[in-house]
Amino acid sequence: MHTDSAASAMTQDELKALVGRAALAYVEPGQVIGVGTGSTVNRFIDALAASKIAIAGAVSSSEASTLRLQAHGIPVFDANEVPELSVYIDGADEIEPGGCMIKGGGAALTREKIVAAQARRFICIADESKWVARLGRFPLPVEVIPMATQRLIRQFAALGGSARVRLRDGVPLVTDNGQHILDVTGLTIDDPLAFESMVNNWPGVVTVGVFAHQRAHLCLLGTPQGVRTIAFDAA
Structure with missing residues (x-):
């Protein structure tokens, strides 16, 4: 340093x-x-x-x-x-x-x-x-295919997280790729590499905002x- x-x-x-x-x-x-x-x-x-x-x-x-x-x-x-x-x-x-x-x-x-x-x-x-010191204080962004939204919200809830669809002007924000964003709170990410690999393998996830x-x-x-x-x- x-x-x-x-x-x-x-x-x-x-x-x-x-x-x-x-x-x-x-x-x-x-x-x-x-x-x-x-x-x-x-x-x-x-x-x-x-x-x-x-x-x-x-x-x-x-x-x-x-x-x-x-x-x-x-x-x-x-x-x-x-x-x-x-x-x-x-x-x-x-x-x-x-x-x-x-x-x-x-x-x-x-x-x-x-x-x-x-x-x-x-x-x-x-x-x-x-x-x-550890990742997780900032809401975790996850780009998702819209048809998988509710199932992915339930999967994050099973990990102790609370996921919400990101809105803009009262409607879901649409990314440059034409998809939606979930913002997930309540997670502490102790092993970023394993967490990224796991969530990226969930059907409907385009990518998770952990860069490990x-x-x-x-x-x-x-x-x-x-x-x-x-x-x-x-x-």
């Missing part, structure tokens, strides 16, 4: 901007990079555009990030056009000391997992409020003292 130059007391938004800029150190000219989704990633996209680093382009995990990249004149490729990405930069809703994460607060978890699997290195950028198979290699954590650079062994 390494701590960069000290910073005075900062707002959460300022911490997000701080780690967004710090991630530029892992971007090299000429590369195609993976870009995630969310408010922290938006800060990274803006910093990337301002930096004038001449990347070849990006593969994006959401329609929102695609639009933001294109607005800055950064080419966006379909994942099928790029055999491998040098690096994937994304945020997290929670990250624990092993580099496993909960993601999907922005409903892009499935595409985020696909792009992460394509990258040689996953750099997680987050403010210190996302650092936890595609966990982070490195976390840039924004703190009032600066950016903590945390490397995870054998990620």
Whole structure:
């Protein structure tokens, strides 16, 4: 673990901007990079555009990030056009000391997992409020096929969890993939890898928002003292 130059007391938004800029150190000219989704990633996209680093382009995990990249004149490729990405930069809703994460607060978890699997290195950028000892405080997002919703709610209840369909304007939110999101509370995830494998095998689950198979290699954590650079062994 390494701590960069000290910073005075900062707002959460300022911490997000701080780690967004710090991630530029892992971007090299000429590369195609993976870009995630969310408010922290938006800060990274803006910093990337301002930096004038001449990347070849990006593969994006959401329609929102695609639009933001294109607005800055950064080419966006379909994942099928790029055999491998040098690096994937994304945020997290929670990250624990092993580099496993909960993601999907922005409903892009499935595409985020696909792009992460394509990258040689996953750099997680987050403010210190996302650092936890164990996963489960943040409601766990699960992308599901709608016809399986009620059965999956019952399966999570059998584990002690309470699952609800995520709504937008009073109706179920529809993901970029045309599916719904369950948000599950009341779970403590002691073995993220086993939990991810189990839930992903439930019929009707598109993907669960535990990132253990595609966990982070490195976390840039924004703190009032600066950016903590945390490397995870054998990620």
